[in-house]
Amino acid sequence: MPALSTGSGNYSGLCELLCALPSQLQPHVHSQDDSTFLHNMFGERSLHSLVKIHERLQHYEERSPAPILDSAGSLATDLSEELQGKSASEEISELLNLLAKPHVKSLLSVHDTVAQKNYDPELPPLPDDIDDDEVSVKIIRLVKNKEPLGATIKRDEHTGAILIARIMRGGAADRSGLIHVGDVLREVNGVPVDDKKPDEIIHILSQSQGAITFKLIPAIKEETPSKEPKMFVKTLFDYEPAEDKAIPCKEAGLAFKRGDILHIMSQDDANWWQAKQDGHANPRAGLIPSKQFQERRFALRRPAASVLQPQKISNRRSSGFRRSFRLSRRDKKTNKSMYECKKSEQYDMADVATYEEVTPHRRQSGAKHRLVVLVGPTGVGLNELKRKLLISDPQHFSVTVPHTSRPKRNQENEGVEYHFISKNIFETDIHNNKFIEHGEYKGNYYGTSLDSVRSVLSKNKVCLLDVQPHTIKHLRTAEFKPYVVFVKPPPVERLRESRRNAKVSSGKDDKGSAKSFSEEDFLEMVSTAQQMESQHGHLFEKIIVNDDLTAAFSELKMALKKVETDTHWVPISWTHS
Structure with a gap:
């Protein structure tokens, strides 16, 4: 064609x-x-x-034509009046009829409007009832569409006047540049508002359509646009402004889910920041509780004892022990503590999760890989996923070699099954915070050291590490930049079907036995997963439901590939340390 x-x-x-x-x-x-x-x-x-x-x-x-004149309508009217006095002829009658047609008149009017290029709306005239001694006023007209005006109001406690409390960044009021914080609102569409409550005024605005006219007394000192640095945060909790009784204006609030990335537009208000969703087309910012305000609210909601996390993990089965150091059910009855992690008052006092400042990060060619941390309840399949990753590419993926204070057996090799060290050295390393996790079993220490992680990363390999979720916060450093994957089980009904012939390890070390899953195992797995996600979900970057091992492995491997090639949001401290 x-x-x-x-x-x-x-x-x-x-x-x-x-x-x-x-x-x-x-x-x-x-x-x-x-x-x-x-x-x-x-x-x-x-x-x-x-x-x-x-x-x-x-x-x-x-040809970029320019109109010869911009008064075709009036010229047509003058021509019609001129021709009325002429002797009638067929041509003159036809022309007069043509010029009198409404469509022709409309066409000429449009022509003149385009030719004049005057598309601005006509502003209303100044009111005649302004007192001579009245301070200067602003008459502002904004055309309202489906978008909110983007301003909140409040009553001054001393004067009783209605003030503009805040201007939402990117909203209609902000873009107009005509309304400022501190302006006194006197009238809306000619209706005085001095004797009205803020809620009544908001109702008037919500019912108004088209152009809205405001009469304002300018603030003594109009706000200057703040030049705050661009700041992005990752949200660590869910927020719904419609359910927040403290928010100044529910309509101005911004709802978000845990894990969303927000662009903070303003921190002028100590309690209420202005933010918008990163990448969202809507330019208007919304109100969110500030970090300090939300931390205070969270602290008031929880018992004081729960703010500080215990350093030792009890040996209840629901705590989901690490597979490599799991106790048998018989031993759990006699052992008081299995795991102890590094102590960190800084982290323990910061367990109130609100926002985390983040920045885009992409791994540079040749740089060390990010540590991959796998988290999940016992029996969910962490070992199976690690094993499949290692088999798929043993030159790319690797795991740490644990330390132990027990004697080396005949068939074992140093640095293969374990790093064998004395009990005194092990205790010294514990004291010096060299272990991520450690525990004691039958009088011998077992643990995973920080140096074992560094050893894998130094070989330009991806280190796969599965730990208890409370340990993650101690690994979240610029050195390791951990990518945390939470592997969760499907519902109990699906577990009964998919794990019917599977086995779960019930022992420790390399002499453990395996048994079939019980109904108790399924219920505990789901319950533990829910508890992990509730308490530590803000630290998870990827959640994979292990309903089918093959599908879960494919999803995990694809996610790890993106970690190496794509840009991700990471804590700003990881790149500015």
Whole structure:
């Protein structure tokens, strides 16, 4: 098919093309009805007229025409009056009838409007009832669409005046540049508001359509646009402004889910920040509780004892012990503590999760890989996923070698099954916070050291590490930049079906036994997963439901590939340390 050309000199060619299209499409037409339809459609005179209009308009656009005059309407009126006194003729009568038609008058009016290029709305006249001693006022007219105006109001406690409390960044009021914080609102659409409550005024605004006229007394000192640095935060909790009784204006609130990235637009208010969703098309910011305000609220909601996390993990089965250091059920009855993690008062006092400042990060070629941390309840399949990753690419993925104070057995090799060290050295390393996790079993220490992680990363390999979720916060450093994957089980009904023939390890070390899953195991797995997600979900960057091991492995491997190639949001401290 020949290429379409829309140049002014090609109108005849375009018409010929339209006429030729039915015959060119004939080999692809399978019925007489379709052929008739094509002939009728491409032969339609109205279509040819539209093409002609299009070509003429484009022709004039290329010439950049300028109107000869911008008063065609008045000129037509003058001409009609002039011709009324002339002797009647057929041509004069036809012209007068033509000029009197409403469509022609409208066309001439549009022509004059375009020629004058005057598209601004007419501002209302200043009111006549302004007192001579009244301070200067601003009469502002904003056209309201479906978007909120983006301003909140409050009553001054001392004067009783209605003040503009805040301007939402990017909203209609902010973009107009005409309304400022501190302006006194006197009238809305001619209705005085001095004796009205803020809720009543908001109702008036919500019911108004089209243009809204405000009468304002300017603030003594108009706010200067703040030049705050661009700041992004990752939300660590869910927020719904409609359910927040403390928010100044529910309509101005911004709802978000845990894990969303927000662009903080303003921190002028100590209690209420202005923010918008990163990448969202809506330019208007919304209100969110500030970090300090939300931390205070969270601290008041929880018992004081729960703010500080215990350093030792009890040996209840629901705590979900690490697979590599799991106690048998018999041993759990006699052991008081299995795991102890590094102590950190800084982290323990910061367990109130609100926002975390983040920045985009992409791994540079040749840089060390991010530590991959796998978290999940016992029996969910962490070992299986690690094993599949290691088998899929043993040159790329690796795991740490744990330390132990027990004697080396004949078939064991140093640095393969374990790093074998004395009990005194192990205790010294515990004291020096060299272990991520450690525990004691039958008088011997076992643990995973920080140096074992560094050893894997130094070989330009991806280190796979599964730990208790409370340990994650101690690994979240610029050195390791951990990518945390939470592997959760499907519902109990699906577990019964998918784990029917599976086995769960019930022992420790390399002499553990395996048994079939029980109903208690399934219920505990789901319960533990819910508890982990509730308490530590703000630290998880990826959640994978292990309903089918093959599908879960594919999802995990794809996610780890993106970690190495794509840009991710990470704590700003990881790149500015």
